[in-house]
Amino acid sequence: MSVPVFKVRRVEAVQGTLDELGTPLRDVTFVVFDLETTGGSAAEHAITEIGAVKVRGGEVLGEFATLVDPGGPIPPFISVLTGITDAMVMAAPKMPEVLPAFLEFAAGATLVAHNAPFDMGFLKAACAAGGYPPPANPVVDTADLARRVLTRDETPNCKLATLARLFRSVTDPCHRALSDAKATVDVLHGLIGRVGSYGVHTLEDLRSFVRAPTPEQQRKRHLAQSVPGAPGVYVFEDAKGEALYIGKSSNLRNRVRSYFTASETRPRVREMVGIAESVRSIVCATALEAEVRELRMIGAAKPRYNKRSRFPERVVWLKLTDEPFPRLSVVRDLKDDHGTYLGPFSSSRLADEARAALHEAIPLRQCTQRLSPRVRRSACTLAGLGRCGAPCEGRESEGDYSRHVESARHAMERDPEVVVSAIETRMRRLSAEQRYEEAAVDRDRLAAYVRTAARMQRLRSLTAIPQMVAAAPAFDGGWDIHVVRHGRLAAAGVMPRGAHPVPYVDALVATAETVSPGPGPIPAASAEETECVLRWLEAPGVRLVRVDGTWSLPAYGAGRLRARMERAYQGLPGHQPREGKPLR
Known part of the structure; x- marks a missing residue:
């Protein structure tokens, strides 16, 4: 028997340093990657571009970038968003050719992506289609990591562009795979610098540090003891009895208890738990009553730790005025004055975008003066451009102008096809001329208009x-x-x-x-x-x-057009909706 064999095992009895308990972050090889796709569903859409950067210890070891032929046409909205056109991918390799090279590039590394579930979903689908096993690499999601490390005081959201500005990235994310991957590298390094103060020094720490409850969470578990196991609303209150956070649940006891366990990882909520001194519960008859009561209480109390529903009174509307020559006006109040309303919008900017979409399709006057058949004014530039019939100079009678008004009213309340057709025609022309930024502006206008019209028509079906x-x-x-x-x-x-x-x-x-x-x-x-x-x-x-009464929706309403846009954009990373459900 060889004695040295047993002597080597004595090393295991020596207490290791913190770095020896896991893989130090400085020694971890990260492959930070980003995908561009033809849509949001990995089952229905395809990858159009892969970009990746391999880094270790802050040093770039290599890059991987290629366009990918998706095997079908790229939707116009996607081309506007990413700048990737059918012509660009025509000569690009297909995914079966690209995938082996990317898997080799990422072999043995920790994969990093911003909104990793999206990118990993497409990567796993590509592996399944090509007969490869799903990647077994560890995965780090910088979006999830940012939500757990950063507070709302530091950043209003955790979009890639926002975090790139926060951490002074040398690369601006622009919806191209390699650029977005490079920006994500800078965000990753910035976040690693932040988590060091939490005692995170290894890859294992990085992936698990948020799962441990804080001392404040452990100390205040007693606040959930008297909460009933029934549907209702719960209110976290401070020492003065003021509401910090209001929520609802079908089982109050289980939901409130979760705030004091490892499952609650949101930094802002953990901060709220540290301030809370009591939890008040309001039992409701049904889950729907609890949901509605929560909304009403948040709107009334405006707790500082609730992110949504705090200011329902701040919404704005787009109004088609009731006057001899009606115009579109952004207003805050609804009045019983026979005007036609479109909304609600969460901001005046969104209402302006929807108004611009309507003006693109329908030549309503855009001046703000009050007109009548007896009041004449000089025509503006829009009349010379053919964008207005110049009723101010008497070139268009009240009867002729009323046709535009009825067209606008019909587009706002029933069928928006005239607006969608006009905007999409303009977008196609701009895309063909490679004027993508202008086309993106039109895309936002169309999204604001269609989304809000569909929402309003759905609401009116019940409120009537x-x-x-x-x-x-x-x-x-x-x-x-x-x-x-x-x-x-x-x-x-x-x-x-x-x-x-x-x-x-x-x-x-x-x-x-x-x-x-x-x-x-x-x-x-x-x-x-x-x-x-x-x-x-x-x-x-x-x-x-x-x-x-009758519960119904318009047969040719905006809902059918919204569904088409949602299918094209839903789930794409880094593009949160401005209003309602995501387009991307």
């Missing part, structure tokens, strides 16, 4: 109904029953299993809140509340009990 009673099966065999008036939840109750429905429905209707509708498309509740009610009504198993 004076009263609706609907029921859904509950878990215990009973029924959750709700009374909705003009889109506002007026009453909620639970009918026990086996009970006769008529007395319960009659009693709930009799005790429901009296709702007096106001003007506009959402006359009795916020848009978010009506959307909550709509989601519940459209859920499987919900049955309509009573409906006063």
Whole structure:
């Protein structure tokens, strides 16, 4: 027997340093990569470009970049967004040729991406299609890491472009794969510098440090002890009893307990838990009532740790005025003055973009002066460009101008095809001329218009109904029953299993809140509340009990066009929506 063999094993008894407990970050090889694709679904769309940078210890070891022939046409919206056209990928290699080279480039490295689930989804789909096993590399998501390390005071969001500015990246992300990968390298290095203060020195630490609860979370677990296990709303309050954070859950006890465990990793929420001194719970009859009550309470209390729904009164509208020669105006208040409204928009900028989209298709006047058949003014430049019929100079009569008004009203309330067609024609022309930035402006205008028109038409389908009673099966065999008036939840109750429905429905209707509708498309509740009610009504198993009126959508409404745009853009990384659901 060789004695030296046993002597070597004595090294294991020596206490190692922190660096020896894992792989030091300075020794980790990272392959930071980015993909450009033809859409947001890995099952339906294809990769058009791969860009990657290999780094270790802050030193760039290599780069990988190639266009990829997706095997089909690239949607015009994607070409506008990325600048990648069908002509550019015509001679590019296909994915089966590119994938082996990329997998070899990334072999043995830790993969890094911004919004990694998106990129990894496409990479795994490509591996499956090519007969390769899915990558077994460790994965780091810089977007997730940033959300856990940075506070809202440092950055308003965790988009790649925002973080690149924060960490002074030498490369601006521009929706091209290699540029975005280079920017992500700088973001990764900036984040690694931040997590060092948390004691993160190894790859293992980097991937797991956020999973441990903070001492404050552990110390305040007792705040969840008296919370009931029922649907309702919970309120974290400070020492003065002021609301810090308001949330809702179908099981209050389980949800509140999660704030004091390792599953809660949001830095801002952890900060809130450290300040909180009590948790107040409000039990509700149904989950829908809890969701609606949460929205109303957030709008009233405006807790500083809630990110959304705090200022429902700040929305704006695009109004087609009621006057001899109507125009489009951005307003904050809804008035019962026979005007036609489109909205709500979360900002005046979005309303301006939708207005610009309508002006592109319909020659409404854009001046702000009040006109009448007797009041004449000098025509502006738009008249010379053919963008306005110059009713101010009398070149267009009130009757002729009314055709434009009816076209705009029809596009706002029913069928937006005239606007979509005009904008898409202009975008195609700009793309052909490689004027991508201008085309992107039109893309944003069209998105703001179609998204908001579809949302408003959906809301109006419910708010036009004076009263609706609907029921859904509950878990215990009973029924959750709700009374909705003009889109506002007026009453909620639970009918026990086996009970006769008529007395319960009659009693709930009799005790429901009296709702007096106001003007506009959402006359009795916020848009978010009506959307909550709509989601519940459209859920499987919900049955309509009573409906006063007709529940319907326009046959050629904006919803069909919005769905087309969503399919083209949904899920693409780094492009969060400005309004409603994501286009990318």
